[in-house]
Amino acid sequence: MPNLLLGVTGGIAAYKAADLCSRAMKAGYTVRVVMTEAATRFVAPLTFEGLVGHQVMVNVLDPGHGSEGLSAVEHVEWAKWADIACVAPLTASTLGKLACGIADNALTTLWLALPPDRPSLLAPAMNTEMWLQPVVQRNLRWLEALERHTLIPPVSKRLACGDVGVGGLAEVEDILAAIVRATP
Numbered sequence: 518m519p520n521l522l523l524g525v526t527g528g529i530a531a532y533k534a535a536d537l538c539s540r541a542m543k544a545g546y547t548v549r550v551v552m553t554e555a556a557t558r559f560v561a562p563l564t565f566e567g568l569v570g571h572q573v574m575v576n577v578l579d580p581g582h583g584s585e586g587l588s589a590v591e592h593v594e595w596a597k598w599a600d601i602a603c604v605a606p607l608t609a610s611t612l613g614k615l616a617c618g619i620a621d622n623a624l625t626t627l628w629l630a631l632p633p634d635r636p637s638l639l640a641p642a643m644n645t646e647m648w649l650q651p652v653v654q655r656n657l658r659w660l661e662a663l664e665r666h667t668l669i670p671p672v673s674k675r676l677a678c679g680d681v682g683v684g685g686l687a688e689v690e691d692i693l694a695a696i697v698r699a700t701p
């Protein structure tokens with residue numbers, strides 16, 4: 518069973534990550550979830566813990582936030598454990614951090630610790646104005662130039678904010694299909 522590391526950031530589409538998690542498990546993946554603090558404001562870690570049967574990582578400096586506890590170097594172990602990694606949804610903020618190599622939380626630290634042979638998929642989702650911001654587009658170009666990540670582009674639709682435009686999270690089944698295709 519391939520190991521999937523699922524990263525969840527603080528966007529309105531975070532709830533869809535629970536569906537992705539569930540579908541990935543049904544497709545035969547063993548899943549571990551790392552969330553940003555912002556993501557935990559949208560979906561409780563308990564939702565993912567109930568799905569995957571494993572503690573969610575949120576705080577890299579204090580990983581043992583729950584009764585089970587995670588060791589202090591858990592981020593290195595998790596990065597080695599992953600056969601494939603995917604961030605869905607990916608916020609503008611975390612996209613910028615990944616483009617610049619900033620590792621200031623559990624998710625971005627795990628992504629920096631990911632061995633180079635483990636595929637990394639990124640599924641951004643944000644408001645159209647955010648997506649079209651020159652600085653976000655520049656960060657995207659920087660990410661693409663690294664040739665390290667596979668981008669699952671956002672789709673154009675009516676967004677949660679009411680705007681119609683590009684920025685919606687790709688369909689969950691399309692993200693799962695991309696994960697399956699990229700799995701070594």
Ligand SMILES: Cc1cc2nc3c(=O)[nH]c(=O)nc-3n(C[C@H](O)[C@H](O)[C@H](O)COP(=O)(O)O)c2cc1C
Pocket residue numbers: 525526527528529530553554555556607608609610611612642643644647
């Ligand atoms: C209701 C609400 C919805 C949001 N949705 C998004 C979103 O879809 N995409 C995005 O990039 N930021 C969104 N944000 C802003 C992020 O939550 C904010 O930039 C946060 O700092 C991201 O942190 P993270 O990247 O560490 O998860 C939203 C904020 C709020 C309050």
